[in-house]
Amino acid sequence: MNTLHENKISKDKNVLIILNKSLEINSELQYLIDNFCGSILYDFSDNLKNKKIYICGDISLLNETPHFINIIKEFSVNHEKFNSENSKIVGLGEVPIIVSNAGVYYRKLFFGGNNFDKIKSEHDFQELTESNKESKALRKGIYLSKVTKETTENGNEAFHYNLLRCSSNLTGPTDNFRETDIQIINLLNECVQDTFEYLADLNHALVQI
Numbered sequence: 761m762n763t764l765h766e767n768k769i770s771k772d773k774n775v776l777i778i779l780n781k782s783l784e785i786n787s788e789l790q791y792l793i794d795n796f797c798g799s800i801l802y803d804f805s806d807n808l809k810n811k812k813i814y815i816c817g818d819i820s821l822l823n824e825t826p827h828f829i830n831i832i833k834e835f836s837v838n839h840e841k842f843n844s845e846n847s848k849i850v851g852l853g854e855v856p857i858i859v860s861n862a863g864v865y866y867r868k869l870f871f872g873g874n875n876f877d878k879i880k881s882e883h884d885f886q887e888l889t890e891s892n893k894e895s896k897a898l899r900k901g902i903y904l905s906k907v908t909k910e911t912t913e914n915g916n917e918a919f920h921y922n923l924l925r926c927s928s929n930l931t932g933p934t935d936n937f938r939e940t941d942i943q944i945i946n947l948l949n950e951c952v953q954d955t956f957e958y959l960a961d962l963n964h965a966l967v968q969i
Contacts, residue, residue: 769864770957774798774856775808779817788852789816789835797856797864797955812954814855830854856955864955869947875940876969882938885969886931901968906945907936922964941965 776796785793793800798812808827815822816835819842830850831839839849853868885900905921912918921934937945945962952960 765958767956767958767960769797769858769861770955771798771858773810773812773954775801775805775811775813776855777801777804777813777815777817779803779815779819779821792835792852792855792857795857795859797858814850856951864951866951869951870944875944878940879938879967880969882940883935883967884932885967888931888968889929899968901930901966902932903930903934903964903966904937904941905934905964907934 774796775798776792778793778800779802796814798814804825804827811827813827813829814832815829816832818838819831819836820838822829822842824844825846828846828848829844830848831842832852832855833839833849834852851868851871853866856864856866859865883902883904885902887896888899888901889896905923907919907921910918910920921936945965948962949960952962
């Protein structure tokens with residue numbers, strides 16, 4: 761029987777590089793420095809292999825690098841002229857911070873389309889009750905899981921999904937992930953890989969509206 765490790769936050773996978781030491785440190789940048797999920801540097805190091813690199817400051821000071829870099833737009837200048845296939849402009853909300861040494865928080869991870877409306881249209885949300893109460897809750901919900909199908913040796917179909925223990929009683933069955941769910945779960949799993957010591961596969965969700 762495999763023993764599962766208790767997962768914990770890793771501060772060894774991300775690096776925040778501040779290119780200009782004279783950069784004005786306002787309260788928002790200071791908060792990021794104090795709570796960044798990783799280490800802080802003021803110049804490129806030789807030991808950046810397998811690190812996710814975030815950069816802020818004067819990007820004109822940056823030389824070409826083989827490493828892929830994420831430029832934090834709120835705290836960077838002259839990034840408009842920096843043209844590299846190994847770089848990406850990210851918002852402050854996409855940078856991981858540690859909250860009370862208990863969890864990792866991305867303040868604005870999702871951009872673009874309206875995920876709420878997409879998820880609402882892709883699923884038939886169910887009524888629910890709480891615990892042993894008979895009355896219906898005002899909100900609705902649905903249990904989502906990665907569902908896979910296989911054919912057994914005797915020719916029957918078998919479906920596999922992930923269970924979640926909770927006190928909510930739904931009036932319908934578990935549903936499979938749809939397109940928007942998969943995009944969200946995949947991004948969250950990338951974040952887990954970047955911020956925790958051990959790999960973990962997020963594969964189910966209780967969604968309520």
